[in-house]
Amino acid sequence: MYGWVYDSLQALGLTLGTIALCALPIAASWLFLSTALGRTQEGLAIKTDDQGEPEWQSR
Numbered sequence: 001m002y003g004w005v006y007d008s009l010q011a012l013g014l015t016l017g018t019i020a021l022c023a024l025p026i027a028a029s030w031l032f033l034s035t036a037l038g039r040t041q042e043g044l045a046i047k048t049d050d051q052g053e054p055e056w057q058s059r
Helices: 002-011 016-046
Strands: none
Touching: 002 016
């Protein structure tokens, strides 16, 4: 899939360096999202009780 995107951007006249600069904000967004999701998961894992069920889950 990414090969098609790369070929399309090259067809528009973009060089490898320009394509890398365009990909930089996307990579930064993925880094931010994965960090936020990881911290949220860690917080939920800490809030589990001894039976492995989250405290907020209704019984």
